[in-house]
Amino acid sequence: MIGGKKLRKKCFSDVSSHCSHASKSDGSEMPILKEQNSNCAASEKVKYGELVVLGYNGFLPEVDRWCRRRRSKFVLYKRDSASGIKPSRHRAVPSSLASKAIMGTKRFSISYSSPKDQATVVEYVPDDNTDMFQIGRSANSAIDCVVLDVFPGNLNVGKESVKSTVSRFACRLIADRTSPHIVRIYAAGFDSSRNIFVGEEATTWQNENTEIDGLTTNGVLIWHPQGTFLGGEIKPGWWREVSIGGKIYSLRPSRCAREKGKMIKDESNILQDGTLIDICGATLLWRSDEGLKKSPTKSDLEELVDELNSGKPVCPVGLNTLVIPRKVTPDMNEDVSEKQQPYVYLNCGHVQGSHNWGERTNSERCCPVCWTMGPVVKLCMGMEPAFYVDSGPLTFAFNPCGHMASEKTVKYWVNMTIPHGTNDFKVLCPFCVTPLAGSTGYVRLIYQDHVD
Template identity: 50%
Template sequence: MYSPEQENICTTSTKVPVKYGELIVLGYNGSLPNGDRGRRKSRFALCKRPKANGVKPSVVHVACSPQAAKAISNKDQHSISYTLSRVQTVVVEYTHDINIDMFQVGRSTESPIDFVVTDTVAGSQSNADAQTVQSTISRFACRIICQRTPPYSARIYAAGFDSSKNIFLGVSGRSEEKRQEGMTQKLTRSSFFVFITQEKAAKWKTADGQMDGLTTNGVLVMHPRHGFSQDSRPGVWREISVCGNVFTLRETRSAQQPGKLVEAESQELEDGSLIDLCGATLLWRTAEGLSRTPTLKHLEALRQEINAARPQCPVGFNTLAFPSMRRKDTPDEKQPWAYLRCGHVHGYHNWGNHREEREGRERCQRECPMCRAKGPYVPLWLGCEAGFYVDAAPPTHAFHPCGHVCSEKTAAFWSQIPLPHGTHTFHAACPFCAQQLSGEQGFVRLIFQGPLD
């Protein structure tokens, strides 16, 4: 669980700690719109803790027993409560495991959450944009368990332990409201039975007598085929249960009927695994994978190399230049713009826009003066989040219609990835801003004009 002393353990310790990997939120080009602060940031490093905080299943109780009531109210006892019916509830106690570290992810800002994640709004410029939408991310969405010894494998489980070290599947609206108001008092045996009658989360007893279940909106995982590399291909989206079992997707995110158990697959995360929390999607990069990823210094060198070639606008003949990677919001006078239907790069100009205005079309739909192709005309922005790149090649392609620029292989990879959207649909999106891709491929090769002198 999170504590202020642990926040910067990966950077401030005199002895370099073991890094298990990093979680990177899709839709943010290197940092949150208002800046990274504390546990609320665009990427989070999971490092070996000074002391193990992991837990593992232990004793199982029936909820009507005194032992079960004690497990629920004990501040030092982790437990998961499964309600099977109005008269049958099972509580599974968890005990300390010195071999693993536990990291929790969710929307809550309470201390058990190590990485606070809010809903991603495509193309949003501030956190306020996301706050206007009712969140579908669970306050205690998931937990990741990392082995403290090589090969430092990481496994994901749905749901996280709250401030009372409990997990209640499908907490009722009234109970959730109480929790949000900061009412952290322990549930008594009688009040526990008040809200379990409204349980909606899917849960069941397995063939071997163990308990398992799913969270309301589910935790989905996809492992890309051939790893996270130039040869990567989309994998199959699966749902992860509270106990870490793998299932096919439900009919909709919150359907009562779970999918089919996929016994041949594991919840172990791989380099490039995608985790969807129904409102935000995270990319898992292993420490080894990150060692092969281009650095910000490398991306900056590529930016300077492009600018050193002095690309020019074929209309105004002015020299173009990608702005500093720290500037990612407001275009400047040298900003490259592109017609995304054809890929011709220009400086900003109003030439050829009058016909579009007369026909009542949107201003962004423009006619390229070089080839007469009509399509979006947008400023180009370099992709600054190095963790999204599958190679270190020069940025030569732009996503359609947002204009984020990256390498060809990176653009091709993300254009093939079906990301969850809503309760039952999927579409490809730009990893740097989360906008849904459009056009024939979802990206275009950029055509720069060199200097005439």
């Protein structure tokens, strides 16, 4: 029971039994299933959890569906055959021979170069107890989860001219097959040759036990909830940086600085329900399987919308019935006509229909109910259930984008600062990553409903 409402378990069944990756036409979620046994139903597979990209609200715009392994959500299942690896040995070789030493084996390896014409090669061997999943912007077959830069409001204008800050091989996850709740994150991913090359300009060092480690150019940052994600009961936390070897460090002075942060020995690279992963240009939310079972589903959210619509909210000016859209599509709200579409005055929260009364400028109007001046925006449903911390009524909306959600969910995210660009942190709407405005970043919705 969350928020006084009994939630159903979600059974994800959109899988492919004959190919490495299954896909959905709307780009919503991707089950990562390799060597899937066609005789084993998806409900019987062990699920590690889900990686959800902030900013897509449950779907990818049509223009962005260029790669079938690019999705707004990635569902990670236990593979039929272990795909994990573990470090075996490291050896020093001349830099001129490092490439040959790596290419000459079929093993996974990481090569750390140094200015002293010396390289350290760390070799990895298969690990029957783990599965590996890789994240990055490359469409290379080595990448399981293709993630590109996410722009506020899902805008595509000018993307071609913007240089991506997401690494081609950003990071990798190692999931424990015997303890599925243990999933660890490491910076950098292996390419199709099973190699990671760490150049001389990268930040590298040797630990006290002579193990070599390093950071990627723009870094992989993580934020663990200090409390429980569900219910929104958290304490202030800190963004950290994870190294190639999986150690946790405080942030560098700037994203690409050569100086590493301080090692945080009492913190772990094990993902928690609600952990945020930032790969510089895109931020992902990790939801554990256990947490998702207690979370609202898309059907639950649709029922909450139906409850609102059953009250028949009306526009106080046009006196027409408003309809909260149940769909969120690239055309925004195709299931609701413009006459029925609700709008909200962001300074007072009154929900109304589209009208010209009180219009003063292109951006501001006078609310006909309370006479408050302010901007007006179209209300739209936050339909990605993974971003919700409870299943409370949809009584709040983010300012200025107008995405609706429950009170606890909205207040959870407005207290969260998320990396924005290479050296900035901002409070963002999780559904569209638009920077929030106003003194609070949200508005309480006031409907004129149940008037019969």
